[in-house]
Amino acid sequence: MKRVLIAAATAAALLFAGGCGDDKTTTTPTPSSSAKEFPVTVGQLTLDKRPERIISLTPTATEMLFAIGAGPQVAAVDDQSNYPVNAPKTDLSGFKPNAEAIAAKNPDLVVLSNDIDKIVAQLTTLKVPVYLLPAATSMDDSYQEIGELGTLTGHQAEAEAVHQQMSTQIDKIVKGVPARAKALSYYYELDPTLYSVTSKTFVGSIFAMFGMTNVADAADPDGAKGGYPQLAQEALITANPDTIFLADSKCCQQSAPTVAARKGWNTITAVKAGQIYPLDDDIASRWGPRTVDLVQSVADAVVKVPA
Secondary structure: OHHHHHHHHHHHHOOOOOOOOOOOOOOOOOOOOOOOOOOEEEOOEEEOOOOOOEEEOOHHHHHHHHHOOOHHHEEEEOOOOOOOOOOOEOOOOOOOOOHHHHHOOOOOEEEEOOOHHHHHHHHHHOOOOEEEOOOOOOHHHHHHHHHHHHHHHOOHHHHHHHHHHHHHHHHHHHHOOOOOOOOOEEEEEOOOOOEOOOOOOHHHHHHHOOOOEEOOHHHOOOOOOOOOOEOOHHHHHHHOOOEEEEOOOOOOOOOHHHHHOOOOHHHOHHHHOOOEEEOOHHHHHOOOOOHHHHHHHHHHHHHHOOO
16 A cells, blocks of 8 residues: 555655645745845755756645745656646656656756655766755744745745744644643544554644644654554554544545444544544645644644533
């Protein structure tokens, strides 16, 4: 199952997963009043001029680039980048990148999530500039990556506007959820084989905003599994989470009925109380501008649970 392989890859290398998207937007960049003069440097990468043929091989970067107004500079995106709908999707792969196929599109900047098979060295040999955008582990990481893409593409002002709008919206959403006398527990499902996330991951940090406790933490107490453990069904049933969130509703067609039908799960509080919440797989796994929508989905679920 592709979703299981992606979950395993996430645990090992924190790669980005992809599925089916929707057409919601959460940020509207404002026009830049003055793009910084080139050359610009981010980390070890220096660009002498504004890139006009960008290739994005990670769905998160694709969403970030279009959100900051750099969409017209994007020449091609990978086969998982399905949002926004006007992104120039190709058969290029971010999971198995091919240097020759990438270089054939004459890019002046390539954005990758991970240095798979030493692809950075291969592209560097072909004189193709590469920016690595690894999976964020916190909102601050996501904001920093948006800012760095803004610098590299000549859209600093727009990137800062996206950052501020996201921060403001998230703060408003979180503050709009009443505090609870007792913290809610949750189980977050990556796939039906019970891969999950701990509180030390990006997703875990979102739930922590609402003071929720994660039943998966016990399965990876020392972080040896990278924050992405596979839970034992018996342990999960015993943990008895108050809520269940499904980040596999599209990839694996999981829903409240399919979860309720699992053997032994009828004793779990979340199942008995009907507190099972499907999420958009893509929004849940792309930690960029649409993270605001993920925060809103969690908030909407929390307020439904009786105090």
